[in-house]
Amino acid sequence: MSANFQSQTPALNGIYSGLFTAAENIYAHLKKGSGLHIVETSNDSGDAQIGLDVIADEAFFDSLKDDPNVRYVVSEERPGLSKISDGDYSIALDPLDGSKSALIGIPSGAIFGIFKSAETDVDFHGGNIVSGGFFVFGMNLEVYFADGDKVFKGLFDQATSQWTILPITAPLPISNVWSINGANMTVWDDWLQDHYAALSDATNGQTPINIRWFASMVSDIKRLVLQGGMFAYPRANRKGYEKGHLRLVYEAIPMSFLIHAMGGASSNGQQSLLKTPVKTLHEKTPVFIGEADKIAALHKAQE
Numbered sequence: 001m002s003a004n005f006q007s008q009t010p011a012l013n014g015i016y017s018g019l020f021t022a023a024e025n026i027y028a029h030l031k032k033g034s035g036l037h038i039v040e041t042s043n044d045s046g047d048a049q050i051g052l053d054v055i056a057d058e059a060f061f062d063s064l065k066d067d068p069n070v071r072y073v074v075s076e077e078r079p080g081l082s083k084i085s086d087g088d089y090s091i092a093l094d095p096l097d098g099s100k101s102a103l104i105g106i107p108s109g110a111i112f113g114i115f116k117s118a119e120t121d122v123d124f125h126g127g128n129i130v131s132g133g134f135f136v137f138g139m140n141l142e143v144y145f146a147d148g149d150k151v152f153k154g155l156f157d158q159a160t161s162q163w164t165i166l167p168i169t170a171p172l173p174i175s176n177v178w179s180i181n182g183a184n185m186t187v188w189d190d191w192l193q194d195h196y197a198a199l200s201d202a203t204n205g206q207t208p209i210n211i212r213w214f215a216s217m218v219s220d221i222k223r224l225v226l227q228g229g230m231f232a233y234p235r236a237n238r239k240g241y242e243k244g245h246l247r248l249v250y251e252a253i254p255m256s257f258l259i260h261a262m263g264g265a266s267s268n269g270q271q272s273l274l275k276t277p278v279k280t281l282h283e284k285t286p287v288f289i290g291e292a293d294k295i296a297a298l299h300k301a302q303e
């Protein structure tokens, strides 16, 4: 691992290095096709795992376990907080996001958040996050992240094993695209059904929103970063979807941190995901992340 990147917070440099190294390892496994099968085990949340979920979790843990700045590592694939050292920073990970998509060749990835002052589950909230973003394991190995208030994108050159990290200074682009799984539409909350119907109305010459859904959050958020729009996974009045599908600590908060740093906004339907209190590490939350005026329109739709 070699990268032309220095964090605003020097203590994070070793953590980034560990994260990048793990991503390189996972990507190498994916390229070889290893771990692309359902395994007998499930994670603590009861989700079925593929082999690469386990490989990815171990790769991140291995590359962070000797860093004296890392206090805890928490992961979608682990039940609780794994203590590493007495350092000041804790890492929350979705080590392989979009694993079912990886099985059929759709780009998957990994999501990370770096939190300060975390001692228990409830401390992994948006007020404590100092870095957040994601890797994409696709045609290329890429990273998109906010280091404090600065946003970066990076590309890994497999020939030279060198990362090139570049700043993103432009604000979040604007587009008419929503990334949303409409399967639960008939059991969404009424206000959302009405709002979505209005946005999708193509009658009388109106231009409806365009829908794009990878079923891989990293790929859908990559589109949001590069093209703008809205990413949503709402709650629904259906068993198993009462709080949506995505996880607050290691999916919603890190992605929100990145999009907020680009001038966007987030919501659980009522309030910013960065202001949402955390009760437990693996809790789910409804997710809306995107352009600030689209989030504002969402809140207005409920008045």
Ligand SMILES: O=P(O)(O)OC[C@H]1O[C@](O)(COP(=O)(O)O)[C@@H](O)[C@@H]1O
Binding pocket: 047, 076, 094, 096, 097, 098, 099, 100, 181, 215, 216, 217, 218, 245
């Ligand atoms: O299958 P659905 O309902 O389309 O959900 C897809 C969503 O679930 C996820 O795959 C998250 O689940 P995993 O972290 O277990 O892969 C997201 O990447 C994606 O946005």
Ligand SMILES: [Mg+2]
Binding pocket: 094, 096, 097, 098, 217, 251
């Ligand atoms: Mg995920």
